[in-house]
Amino acid sequence: MLWNTLLLALRAIRRNLMRSFLTVLGIVIGVAAVITMVTLGNGATKSVSDQISSMGSNMLIVIPGQRFGPGSEGAPSFKSADVDAVRNQITAVERVAPMVNKTVTAVYQAKNWSTVVYGTSNDYFQAGNWKLAGGRTFNETEERAGKAVCVIGETVRNKLFGRQNPVGSEIRIKQFACEVVGLLKSKGQSAMGQDQDDIVVMPLRTVQRRLTGSQDINRLTVSVKNSSSIDAAKKQLTLLMRERRKISDNEEDDFRVMDTRQIAETLTSTTKILTALLGAVAAVSLLVGGIGIMNIMLVSVTERTREIGIRLAIGALEREVLLQFLIEAVVLSSLGGMVGIALATGASIILARLMNIPYLFDLGINLLSFLFSAAIGVIFGFFPARRAAGLNPIDALRHE
Amino acid sequence: MSDETLIRLSGITKTYGSGQAAFQALKGIDLAIQSGDFVAIMGHSGSGKSTTMNILGCLDTPTSGSYRFLGAHVEQMSRNQRALLRRNYLGFIFQGFNLLSRTTALENVELPLIYRGEPVAVRHQMARSALEQVGLRDWENHTPAELSGGQQQRVAIARAIVTRPVVLLADEPTGNLDTRTSREIMELISTFNREHGITVLMVTHEPDMAAYAGRVIRFVDGRVENDSRNGEAS
Secondary structure, three states: OHHHHHHHHHHHHHHOHHHHHHHHHHHHHHHHHHHHHHHHHHHHHHHHHHHHHHOOOOEEEEEEOOOOOOOOOOOOOEOHHHHHHHHHHOOOEEEEEEEEEEEEEEEEOOEEEEEEEEEEOOHHHHHOOOOEEEEOOOOHHHHHHOOOEEEEOHHHHHHHHOOOOOOOOEEEEOOEEEEEEEEEOOOOEOOOOOEOOOEEEEEHHHHHHHHHOOOOEOEEEEEEOOHHHHHHHHHHHHHHHHHHOOOOOOOOOOEEEEEHHHHHHHHHHHHHHHHHHHHHHHHHHHHHHHHHHHHHHHHOHHHHHHHHHHHHHOOOOHHHHHHHHHHHHHHHHHHHHHHHHHHHHHHHHHHHHHHOOOOOOOHHHHHHHHHHHHHHHHHHHHHHHHHHHOOOHHHHHHOO | OOOOEEEEEEEEEEEEOOHHHOEEEEEEEEEEEEOOOEEEEEEOOOOOHHHHHHHHOOOOOOOEEEEEEOOEEHHHOOHHHHHHHHHHHEEEEOOOOOOOOOOOHHHHHHHHHHHHOOOHHHHHHHHHHHHHHOOOHHHOOOOHHHOOHHHHHHHHHHHHHOOOOOEEEEEOOOOOOOHHHHHHHHHHHHHHHHHHOOEEEEEOOOHHHHOOOOEEEEEEOOEEEEEEEOOOOO
16 A cells, blocks of 8 residues: 555656645755755854964963053053063963064065064964974074064965065065065964964064064963963963052953953854854745745645545545655655755855855754755645545535 | 345435534435446436435435445445445546546546556556547547547546446536537446446436436435336336
8 A cells, every 4th residue: 555655646746746846946945045054154153263273272362451441541561571471470371472563565576565564482483373384483593683584474475475485585674674584384364354374473673673663562472381271371360460560459450361262252152143143044944935835735735635535536545645645745845855955065065165164064954954844845735635635525526 | 135236225314504504405315226227316406416426426424314335334334434435336427527637547547446456567457448448548648638528528437437336426427518429428338337237326417318327316305206217107
């Protein structure tokens, strides 16, 4: 009986190609939209957290903050003594990199490029998780003497040197020439959408002397020995800075200590919200698809009621008719679901590549949207049929 | 009960609706039909002839009374038992043909055989031979939309007789057809009655068509008014 019923169901699908197609289409679109959106959202979240970990984990960033509202005087910068104090007095600290930055135009032969110069120490490369693609970092003499040497990022290399190896060449920044001693490995975009490779790194003293003309330090990048001590380090760092900056107990900090984990959490929570939002929009399309299926099924009820009447009249059992309609609905819905999943997978892979985010297969959302659309298909394909099959055959035959 | 009595209705009533709005369509029908009969049921609309036909065809159930088919009490049967009775003993022809649309003539004729669980080869062979018997050998792959009214009714007849039923029930089989086609259809039905001994019960309001039957039962207001053998005085 099952085989016969399957045959009847497949025949019914084949002979109502248009109706079958529309039913399947509703499911396909709904399923594909939800899965694609959620998959891309997950990919974006993953990409953000990847980029954050590329910034370096176990990292604290200390910046001067503003004690009062906007418009008031900024808080004082840090000094070299602060760097030494952090390095010597906090045990959990592995490396401390001071930093000043300045936007400049770098020139090489006829090409120029506006970029940011970071004045820092070799510790920055370790703390910031940078790797070299060529050349070397600074040596001690260069750091101490404030020599005109620099390590450049991939974007700067690309804009000034093209494919050429920059190591050993000299670029001009403002009025001085600076030898390129190293090339950094590309990190790509940051979580905030900045190009992390658009960077020229020089010894701190070089920048202070030749570009900013002050002893100020804008930022401390602190790496901690292991992630479990990051909270303790943060606390100690805050206390030390309060003491050094002579902040009394009832005053607020005039600096901020951020840890990368915290930044990561903030940013991933943002993309998670976006994913949920996109998912919600896509869920609406799944719902619309479901309503489409409902419509098609309900519109065809009249015709199908007569069909059921005919089948009952020539001796079909009620359960045979129901099983046929159930199989029909299940076959159509799962077909739609599978095509939807295939389409979503294809679209997600392509879009993920275009958007430069990883493709992550999410089993949960695939199953959920599949089951949801299948349920719609089955409910609206099957329940009108159940009502019709419960009629007296003669009433079903007369159905207008 | 004699062996000849295929169908016996006693005191069949049928009431539609309830309370004030209740309408009694059948007010006590007693009827015996012998195997091999060709019976025409006549009457005006509302006379109860179609209701009787539906009850005879197990498509509808009586409100009260007893219906025995080959001695079995149909009024006590479940829906499934009645479906099996239709499947194994009855064939239907309707005024509106009631073929499955977008389905070839062959597939339409095969339908009752599928429910009977006949194997594919047997099914094809039986359906083809039934189509041949109604003169549609070359039309098996046409859908109802591609067939004329007469041809559609022939497909319906093929579907009804393909299972070699005991009774063929025809509800105004010529109601939608012109006179010439009607005659052809009636000839066909008569042939199955004569040559294969299929008992035919036919509802019609056209005396011309009733003339093919051996027995004419006239309904008026939910009762049998007249029951006569053709050729006898009515």
